Amino acid sequence: MMMEFDRFDPPPAKFPGNVPAIRVQANADHWFAAAEALHAAHAHFLSLWGADDRDRDNCFRIYGAWLLPDRVVVIENALRDVANPHYASLAPLFPAASRMQRAVYDLLGISTEEPDMRRWLRHDGWPESVFPLRRAFDGNQQYPVTSEPYPFVQVEGDGVHEIPVGPVHAGTIEPGHFRFSVVGEKVLRLEERLGYTHKGVGKRFQAMPQAEGHWLAARLCGDSAVAFSWAWCAALESITDTLCPPRAIALRALALEHERMANHLGDLGALGNDAGFAFGLTQFSRLKEDLLRTGAALFGERYLMNFILPGGVARDLPAHASALLSAQYLKLEESVAGLRSIYDEHAGVQDRFRETGRLDHAPAEQLGALGLVARASGIQCDLRVNMPWPPYDGLQVQPALQTSGDVAARAQVRFDEVFASLRLCRALLADLSAGPVHAAVPIAEPGSMGIGLIEGWRGPVLIVLEAGPEGSIRNCHAHDPSWQNWPLLEYAIIGNLVPDFPLINKSFNLSYSGQDG
Amino acid sequence: MFDVLSRIMRTGILTETPAEDAQNSSAITDLQTDLRSILGRALCIRQVDAGSCNGCELEINALNNPYYNLEGLGIKFVASPRHADLLLVTGPVSVNMEEALKRTYDATPDPKFVVALGDCADCGCVFGRSYASRGGVANLIPVDYTILGCPPEPAAILKGILQVARSKHRAS
Incomplete structure (x- = not known):
């Protein structure tokens, strides 16, 4: 190349x-x-x-x-x-x-020159002539909201009607708008409109010092706080030649795998629930809660919004952590294995999961799937496998791979990854070296650019950081894999039934906030 | 089926008493009585994400897990603002959600409570006020109570919701 x-x-x-x-x-x-x-x-x-x-x-x-x-x-x-x-x-x-x-x-x-240049992040909140990331623009400037209609693509034909959904959804989930064009129960076309949670993070980063950027990075997408804050710190550390202590690096990976497991457990429960199997939600949400509580006791927080910082991590694990975690992993492994066989053998669940929301290998490849969704469609891509950064370079991560590309495949990838994460966590604990968990980070040279790329639970999260003078941030670009995978949801729903949308959507479980920025 | 039943048996009942009432064994009954006298039925909550990072939503969802068992207390989340007594709003309020938030507020029947959940909903926190963010929820709609945290833990959310319900009861 x-x-x-x-x-x-x-x-x-x-x-x-x-x-x-x-x-x-x-x-x-x-x-x-x-x-x-x-x-x-x-x-x-x-x-x-x-x-x-x-x-x-x-x-x-x-x-x-x-x-x-x-x-x-x-x-x-x-x-x-x-x-x-x-x-x-x-x-x-x-x-x-x-x-x-x-x-x-x-x-x-x-x-x-692209024909479809309809506005995406700008809705009605600032004028068309204003471009917020231009340097001369004052980020604190506010404009009244106007009301401009958005030209959705119309589907016409006998019996076709539209179902508009959102931005305020029926459940406790993030806001976005879905426009379904349907005939009877069958979806002909879904068009997404996102950007509702755009919070201007690009401009916000530019007003922050480098020493505080990880704080915002952790809040770009709350369910991926560890992945994004690690990516941010990795970018900064790479342009300041900071070497994180080995113990801090291992603790970061432990936190990342905990984040992966917590999200996968939550999704597996929600998938059961959306297939009418409330037992699954009860069981998995309990396992997730157990994991979060242990995390709170050991890492200091249920969701690790403040754990990873430039140069290392904020807190060391208490002395009893290893014994406590090992006991929990054992229980978790037994429970998830039991629940997996219940899911696998439950005819009703499998009937809803299989062949639903199929994304085959070829379109997944052509449309550019990333992360978990790609792995469920037979695309081998996991940064922890392909370009393992420390400490994954010493852990030999086994990639999870499924080929059927349906809801069932995306559930199986989650099951496999929970077990893989358990193995990684045990290996990390077994080899945990003693020593400090934080190193000092100097100010980055103005104009230097670094990249942080971390395989979060959804897929690769990217931070590209460019330093400004005197410890400021000149530019910071954050990218969530949901950008790639949202259009695939539009593809996967085609020909499915409207009532299967929540199930298919949950099997993707994409981020709104991470995409909207 | 046997596996499912056996797992349910082995898991047992995990539901905990809300922390603030831990000393009081009749706390749950009291609370249910309170809610009934305030509303004559369950407290119905409509959650509105007005621009959050999804962290607060994760903790709100945790309230429905077996440990907190929110519905067991007579509190439930509903799908429409028209069915709601209380709006639980997370933020900062993005400018792109301003209209949707106001319309949701208007669609909620009076009397209604608004609880701003999380540091961002309180003041905008790390996102502040900008071209894209209006900051705290109170900048857009009247707020009765604020639950701080980033994100607030489920026990804190539960405590906040109960305080709002009870303060309204006392005021009436």
């Missing part, structure tokens, strides 16, 4: 981060050619974002990031036409880029 980029001037450079990454500076011509080369190499499209650098070298920049089997490639494209900044759309090659391009336009006013 390096060959493809040899002709670039300057040649590809190492991109500091917790995983192997290279940074390629492309011009307008090479931007699309590079994307084509990556497409030909079956790279997974990871993220797209932009920056206003007119104050520094009079250009806007657009960045794309891809996952190759063994490294991350970041392509950078400086847009010199600042009056009309534009770039070649990546959507023809990577459909997942479409919504990201719309978001980049909403935030920065950088455009593409």
Whole structure:
């Protein structure tokens, strides 16, 4: 793959981060050619974002990031036409880029020739002429909400009707709008409209010192607090040459695996419930609560919003942690194994799970699935396996893989990953080295850029951090894999029944807040 | 079926008495009596995520697990604001949720209580007030009570909800 980029001037450079990454500076011509080369190499499209650098070298920049089997490639494209900044759309090659391009336009006013450039993150809360991530824009500026209709795609034909759902949903879940076009019970088309929880985190990061960024990162997506705060710290540590003590690194992984298990247990219960099997919800929610309570007793919090910080972790485990955790893992393993066989043998549950919300391997690959959803459709992608960063480089993670791509497959991946996480937690505890859990972190050199990429429970979460002067943050781009997987939910629901939507949606369990930013 | 029953038997009853009433064995009965005298029926809550990170929602969902067993206390979550006595709002309120929050508030019949849940719903917390965030819930709709925390633990949420219900009872 390096060959493809040899002709670039300057040649590809190492991109500091917790995983192997290279940074390629492309011009307008090479931007699309590079994307084509990556497409030909079956790279997974990871993220797209932009920056206003007119104050520094009079250009806007657009960045794309891809996952190759063994490294991350970041392509950078400086847009010199600042009056009309534009770039070649990546959507023809990577459909997942479409919504990201719309978001980049909403935030920065950088455009593409893509036909669908409907607003995505901007609803009615700020004027069309305002681009919040432009440097001159004052982030504290407020505008009254106006009411602009959003042009949903209309489906026409005999007997077709629409069901609008949200943004306030019937359950205790995040806000978003779903527009179903149905005939009878059958879904012809689902169109999602997201962005309701957009909180302007990109602008918010720019107003924070580096020493506090992890605090916001942990709150980008509450169920992935460990993954995002670790990614943030990994990015900062990579540009400050900070070496985390081995004990802190192991504790971070322990926290990440706990986060994975807690979310998977919650989802497995909710999946049972959505299939009319309330017993599953009761049992799994109890197991999740047990895990959270142990976490609270040992890590100091039920949800680890404040555990990971630059240079290490906030607290060490108490002395009795290992014995307590080992006992809990044993109970958890026995319970989950028992519940798995109950789920597997329950005809009613399996009838709802199997063949429902199918996402086959080919469309999953073409549309760019990531994380858990991809692994349930036969795509082998897990950063802990492909490019294991410490401490995963010493743990030999076994990837969970299913091929049927239905609700059943996504449930099985969760079961497998709970058991895999238990194994990892035990290995981490067994090898836990003594020593400090925190190292001092210096201020990063202005202009330096680092990447943090962590396999959270949903999939890879990305932070790209660019340092500003005197310990400030110049840019921080956060990316949740839900960006990729939300459009796949639209695909997986086609031809299914409306009442199966909650079940299919839960089997994906994507983040609104993580996507909306 | 045998496996299911045997697991239910082995799990037993896990439900705990709310902490504030732990000393009082008739606490649950008292609470149910209180709720009945205030409302004549269960307390119905409509949760509104007005822009949160999903952390508060995880803890609200935990209230329905067997340890807290919220419905056993006579409190339940409902699907429509029109069925609700209390709006449990998490935030910060994003500008993109401003209209939806106001419309949900208007759709809730009087008398209604509003509880702002979490540090963000209180003041915007780490998200503050910006082009995209209106900050705390009280900037948009009247708030009766605030439960702090990031996220607040289920026991704290339960305690807050009970306090609101009881303070309304005393006031009437």
